[in-house]
Amino acid sequence: MASRCRVSAAQATIQFLKNQYVERDGIERLFFAGCFGIFGHGNVAGVGQALRQNQDFPYYLSRNEQAMVHTATAFSKMNNRLCTFACTSSIGPGATNMLTGAATATINRIPVLLLPGDIFARRNVAPVLQQLESAQTQDISVNDCFKPVSRYWDRISRPEQLLTALPEAMRVLTSPAETGAVTLCLPQDVQTEAQEFPSPFLEKRVWRVPRQRGDAHAMRRAADMVRAAKQPLLIAGGGVLYSEASGALAKFVAQTGIPVAETQAGKGSLPFDHPQSLGAMGVTGTPGANLLARDADLIIGVGTRYADFTSASKTAFQNPAVNFININVAELDAGKHLGLAIVADARVALEELAQASKGYRVSDGYQQRICRFREEWEKEVNRLFHLHHGPPVSQSEVIGVVNSVSEPRDVLVCAAGSLPGDLHKLWRTRDPKGYHMEYGYSCMGYEIAGGLGVKMAVPDREVYVMVGDGSYLMMAQEIHTCIQEGIKLNIVLLDNHGFSSIGGLSETCGSDGFGTEYRYRKDGKLDGDIVKIDFVANAMSLGAAASRVRTVDDLRQALIAARATPRTTVTVIEVDRNVRVPGYESWWDVPIAEVSEMETVRAARRAYETSVKRERNFF
Ligand SMILES: Cc1ncc(C[n+]2csc(CCOP(=O)(O)OP(=O)(O)O)c2C)c(N)n1
Numbered sequence: 001m002a003s004r005c006r007v008s009a010a011q012a013t014i015q016f017l018k019n020q021y022v023e024r025d026g027i028e029r030l031f032f033a034g035c036f037g038i039f040g041h042g043n044v045a046g047v048g049q050a051l052r053q054n055q056d057f058p059y060y061l062s063r064n065e066q067a068m069v070h071t072a073t074a075f076s077k078m079n080n081r082l083c084t085f086a087c088t089s090s091i092g093p094g095a096t097n098m099l100t101g102a103a104t105a106t107i108n109r110i111p112v113l114l115l116p117g118d119i120f121a122r123r124n125v126a127p128v129l130q131q132l133e134s135a136q137t138q139d140i141s142v143n144d145c146f147k148p149v150s151r152y153w154d155r156i157s158r159p160e161q162l163l164t165a166l167p168e169a170m171r172v173l174t175s176p177a178e179t180g181a182v183t184l185c186l187p188q189d190v191q192t193e194a195q196e197f198p199s200p201f202l203e204k205r206v207w208r209v210p211r212q213r214g215d216a217h218a219m220r221r222a223a224d225m226v227r228a229a230k231q232p233l234l235i236a237g238g239g240v241l242y243s244e245a246s247g248a249l250a251k252f253v254a255q256t257g258i259p260v261a262e263t264q265a266g267k268g269s270l271p272f273d274h275p276q277s278l279g280a281m282g283v284t285g286t287p288g289a290n291l292l293a294r295d296a297d298l299i300i301g302v303g304t305r306y307a308d309f310t311s312a313s314k315t316a317f318q319n320p321a322v323n324f325i326n327i328n329v330a331e332l333d334a335g336k337h338l339g340l341a342i343v344a345d346a347r348v349a350l351e352e353l354a355q356a357s358k359g360y361r362v363s364d365g366y367q368q369r370i371c372r373f374r375e376e377w378e379k380e381v382n383r384l385f386h387l388h389h390g391p392p393v394s395q396s397e398v399i400g401v402v403n404s405v406s407e408p409r410d411v412l413v414c415a416a417g418s419l420p421g422d423l424h425k426l427w428r429t430r431d432p433k434g435y436h437m438e439y440g441y442s443c444m445g446y447e448i449a450g451g452l453g454v455k456m457a458v459p460d461r462e463v464y465v466m467v468g469d470g471s472y473l474m475m476a477q478e479i480h481t482c483i484q485e486g487i488k489l490n491i492v493l494l495d496n497h498g499f500s501s502i503g504g505l506s507e508t509c510g511s512d513g514f515g516t517e518y519r520y521r522k523d524g525k526l527d528g529d530i531v532k533i534d535f536v537a538n539a540m541s542l543g544a545a546a547s548r549v550r551t552v553d554d555l556r557q558a559l560i561a562a563r564a565t566p567r568t569t570v571t572v573i574e575v576d577r578n579v580r581v582p583g584y585e586s587w588w589d590v591p592i593a594e595v596s597e598m599e600t601v602r603a604a605r606r607a608y609e610t611s612v613k614r615e616r617n618f619f
Pocket residue numbers: 416417418419441442443444445467468469470471472496498499500501502
């Protein structure tokens with residue numbers, strides 16, 4: 001009979017987690033790098049105690065529960081989902097603070113394990129501090145809110161339930177198709193209750209991450225579709241990177257001449273100067289990618305979920321005869337647009353498709369078009385990188401400087417505001433993991449917390465966090481965690497006194513930027529002078545080295561100095577919120593009021609009604 005080990009539920013959980021490994025392509029590695037946490041009465045005596053007696057399972061103290069989930073998510077994304085963190089919180093607000101992080105992880109399909117504390121399972125002392133009461137049932141707590149944003153959710157109301165819950169959690173976390181946030185709610189009392197666990201349960205276990213092969217029949221049909229295509233376009237999504245399929249992709253497109261457009265999550269699938277690379281796809285895409293998408297008779301989507309930014313709200317693909325081949329580990333995505341579904345790992349599927357479509361090549365005329373688009377785009381990027389605007393300078397010039405100061409293997413981190421669109425278009429990615437954009441949830445506040453996770457994953461690479469003033473104000477406190485851990489980020493803060501992105505959108509919608517600037521209230525309205533913020537003092541107070549610059553040259557000098565600084569730095573530069581990188585041959589569906597007393601809104605509505613007609617369904 002297997003030996004048994006009497007431990008508390010929390011101790012069993014930590015012991016289990018520190019013994020989980022994954023293996024892909026013959027390489028075995030630990031799945032959990034440790035646990036982030038913030039303690040309260042809901043976890044300090046349970047999980048907190050277990051972490052205290054398992055200090056070989058590193059514990060990191062965050063400043064905000066949402067942030068710690070972002071940090072774990074960014075770490076995991078940087079590790080191509082093969083390594084992540086657990087996150088422990090107290091009950092009540094500590095737990096619900098993790099909700100936004102959970103949604104961010106799940107929408108981006110990134111594994112993180114959340115261990116929110118929960119109300120007493122034995123109930124007799126209810127309501128405990130921070131307990132939500134219900135007149136309908138005693139079987140509910142705020143943690144039920146995690147259900148829609150978790151790929152697996154469970155409440156451990158007896159310690160022995162861990163025997164079935166923890167393996168399920170691991171199955172989902174390590175499944176390329178199902179992964180996302182996994183939430184195991186741990187009632188405060190249950191965490192501390194002891195139970196005999198069979199020792200093998202708590203010993204080393206290796207989870208194999210498969211490289212699933214597609215259906216052979218579907219693969220043959222895909223090859224036939226490729227051979228018949230006159231104007232094919234491949235859309236590379238995040239799945240290409242998670243599968244480490246860049247090499248297979250480069251080979252496939254070198255062989256066939258098929259051009260590649262990248263989604264936000266897929267940017268970096270090819271280096272920017274690859275002859276088949278058309279850069280960004282969709283609403284924030286390049287003219288080449290969007291014009292070829294418009295005419296394409298075959299779209300090969302690899303590892304993409306066709307978000308509206310990629311499909312330009314279903315207006316991107318206008319050829320009446322367009323067909324889709326969707327290579328994806330997730331059936332949900334593989335079936336989109338009624339395409340030919342190849343439920344498979346990106347790398348093996350691209351290798352097989354290359355084999356099956358040998359001899360096929362796009363026409364010379366098509367290749368020449370690709371070349372021309374590429375040349376014209378490089379000129380446009382150079383123009384935007386050297387606008388000689390201001391000061392205040394333009395955002396595109398700042399991107400140009402950060403791009404030129406950073407080394408090819410450095411990592412750019414961003415998430416929300418006007419930066420993601422501009423970076424998607426302009427950033428010249430030179431390494432598959434050089435561009436880290438959280439654009440599934442585009443969650444303001446991810447930037448610095450995420451940057452921390454990225455740097456923890458790749459300590460030998462410089463990490464550049466580009467963050468708007470709005471996002472910075474939402475969540476900058478992880479600078480303090482960086483200082484505590486001796487982890488260095490190069491943060492570039494673009495100050496435009498509010499929301500350039502949503503301000504611009506508001507103008508397009510006819511509402512003249514209403515409510516999107518940091519201005520004093522004057523005569524009842526928010527249109528007084530700008531409310532200035534001393535971001536340098538703010539960053540320095542958290543422990544960063546910080547400076548403010550005005551010109552492009554000073555920015556370059558400051559960033560060169562920042563590289564040489566061992567501490568986290570924040571370089572603040574004012575940018576002109578009204579000098580925007582334009583859109584190119586694309587559209588995004590943001591519905592406009594059907595009726596309004598404002599003529600600007602009525603005009604926007606008229607334009608909207610014309611554009612929305614281009615939206616397509618695919619049968
Ligand atoms: C948590 C969260 N709240 C609201 C939004 C909606 N939103 C998108 S961009 C943006 C403004 C961002 O401002 P800033 O970081 O200064 O960037 P800028 O638009 O000025 O480039 C807002 C409010 C969001 N993406 N995330």
